[in-house]
Amino acid sequence: VSQPSGRCRSLSHYLDNLCNDAMTIHKPTNALLHGTLDALILKTLTGGPRHGYGIARSIESTSDDSVVVEEGSLYPALYRLERRGWVVAEWAISELGRRAKFYRLTQRGRSQLVAETEAWRAFAAGVSKILLAR
Amino acid sequence: MKRAPRPWVWVPPVEQEVDEEIAFHVEMHTRDLIANGMTLEAAREVARQRLGDLHRLRCECVSLGRKRNRIMRITQWLDDSRGDLLLAAWRLKAGVRDSRELCVPCGHARRDAAAQTTAEAARGRKMTRPADPSTMARNVELKARAEENEVPIAVEAVNSPAAVTAASYANEPIRFAPLQVVDLASEAAAVSEPYRNQVMSRVNGSCLRLAVFNDVFRWHHHPNSDELFLVVEGTLVIDLENGTELRLGPWQSVTIPAGTVHRTRAVGRTVNLCFEELAADTVFV
Numbered sequence A: 001v002s003q004p005s006g007r008c009r010s011l012s013h014y015l016d017n018l019c020n021d022a023m024t025i026h027k028p029t030n031a032l033l034h035g036t037l038d039a040l041i042l043k044t045l046t047g048g049p050r051h052g053y054g055i056a057r058s059i060e061s062t063s064d065d066s067v068v069v070e071e072g073s074l075y076p077a078l079y080r081l082e083r084r085g086w087v088v089a090e091w092a093i094s095e096l097g098r099r100a101k102f103y104r105l106t107q108r109g110r111s112q113l114v115a116e117t118e119a120w121r122a123f124a125a126g127v128s129k130i131l132l133a134r
Numbered sequence B: 001m002k003r004a005p006r007p008w009v010w011v012p013p014v015e016q017e018v019d020e021e022i023a024f025h026v027e028m029h030t031r032d033l034i035a036n037g038m039t040l041e042a043a044r045e046v047a048r049q050r051l052g053d054l055h056r057l058r059c060e061c062v063s064l065g066r067k068r069n070r071i072m073r074i075t076q077w078l079d080d081s082r083g084d085l086l087l088a089a090w091r092l093k094a095g096v097r098d099s100r101e102l103c104v105p106c107g108h109a110r111r112d113a114a115a116q117t118t119a120e121a122a123r124g125r126k127m128t129r130p131a132d133p134s135t136m137a138r139n140v141e142l143k144a145r146a147e148e149n150e151v152p153i154a155v156e157a158v159n160s161p162a163a164v165t166a167a168s169y170a171n172e173p174i175r176f177a178p179l180q181v182v183d184l185a186s187e188a189a190a191v192s193e194p195y196r197n198q199v200m201s202r203v204n205g206s207c208l209r210l211a212v213f214n215d216v217f218r219w220h221h222h223p224n225s226d227e228l229f230l231v232v233e234g235t236l237v238i239d240l241e242n243g244t245e246l247r248l249g250p251w252q253s254v255t256i257p258a259g260t261v262h263r264t265r266a267v268g269r270t271v272n273l274c275f276e277e278l279a280a281d282t283v284f285v
Helices: A006-023 A036-045 A052-062 A071-083 A107-131 B014-035 B040-050 B054-080 B082-094 B118-123 B133-149 B166-170 B184-189
Strands: A087-093 A099-105 B195-203 B206-213 B227-240 B245-248 B253-256 B262-277
Touching (some): A036 A052, B014 B040, B014 B054, B184 B195, B184 B206
Antiparallel strands (some): B227 B262
C-alpha cells in the first residue's frame, strides 16, 4: 500500500474538514463585529474615566456576559482611539493603590459615539429585516 | 477641576507604558478570579491567556503608542503655534515679505513698564498683522499723536483673539501719559477690528486696558495678577472653568482673582475696561 504523498494527504485532510464543517451546525459566537468594539468602549467611557480592565468588565457585565471582549484586541483599540483623539489617557491612582492608565472620553469621542450609534441602529435594523423576515 | 497632565510634561516611555498597563490588567483580572475561588497560579494563567499572545500584543501596542505620540507631538505643536501660523498664513496671503516681525518668542513674557521706551516700541518686535487701509489711516493718526506726546503706541495691533500670545498681550505699549486727558468713548468708537485690547494708562504698578471685541477669547489665567472687568457697552460673559458664567452689562464689574482660569466672551460688540497689574503674565490653557 503506497502512502499518499504529502500534498494528497493535506488535500484529503482539507476535504474531510470541509465535509465536517459543512455538516456541523456551529454555535453562534459572541465575537464582536469589526468596528463595534470602538463604539462599545466610547459608550462605556460616557460613565466616566476607566482603566482598560474596567472597560472590559463593564462591557461584559452591562451586556450580561453576552458580549465577551477579546482582551488582546482591547488595548490596541484603546491606543487607536487615543491616536484619533477620541479618548485621552491619564495616569491616576487605581483601586490597587498604584498608578494605572485611565481613559477619558473627549468631545470628539462623544461626537464619534453619536455617529457610531446612528450607524449601528441603521445596520441592526437592516440585519433584522433580513434575519427576522417570515 | 483636575486637569490632565499635558503630554509633554510627563510621559513614560511607550514600552514602559504598555508593560505597566498589561501588568495592571493581569493583576486586576487575577485578583477577581482568586476572589471567585481560583488558585493564584490558575488565575494568573487564565488572566494571561485571555490577553492572547502577550509578545504580539506588546509589539502592537508599542507600535500604535509610538504613532500616537508622533501625532500628539504634531497636534501639540500646531496648537501651540496656532497664533503664529494664522499670522504667517495671513501675511503670506497678503504678500508681506518682511519676515522679521513674524518670529515672536511665545513665552510668559514679563514687562517692565519703566524700561519701555519709544525706541522699543518703534522696533515693533511684537506680533503684528499688516494693517488694512482703515487701520493704516488710524495708525498714521496714532503715530502723529504719539510723536506729539512722546508716548509709545502700538503702530499695528493684534486684532484677532487667535493671534494673541502671552508676549503680545504683555507687550502692549501704554497709550497715554499722565496728565493727559483721554477720551475713552472716542477711543472705543474708533476701533473697527473684531478684537482690540489696548493699554490706555498706567496707574502705579497697574494699568487700565480698553478692550473692544465681538469674539471669544482663549482660556487663560494670570498667575500674578487679579483682573477687574468693568463693562461699558454691550454684554460681556466671563466663563469660569467650573462652568460658571458671569454675565456683565454696562456699568457692572467683577474681579477675577489671580490664577483663576477664565475666558471672556462678547455678546455682540462689547466695550470693557480692565484693571490689572501692568506686568501681568498670561498663561493660555
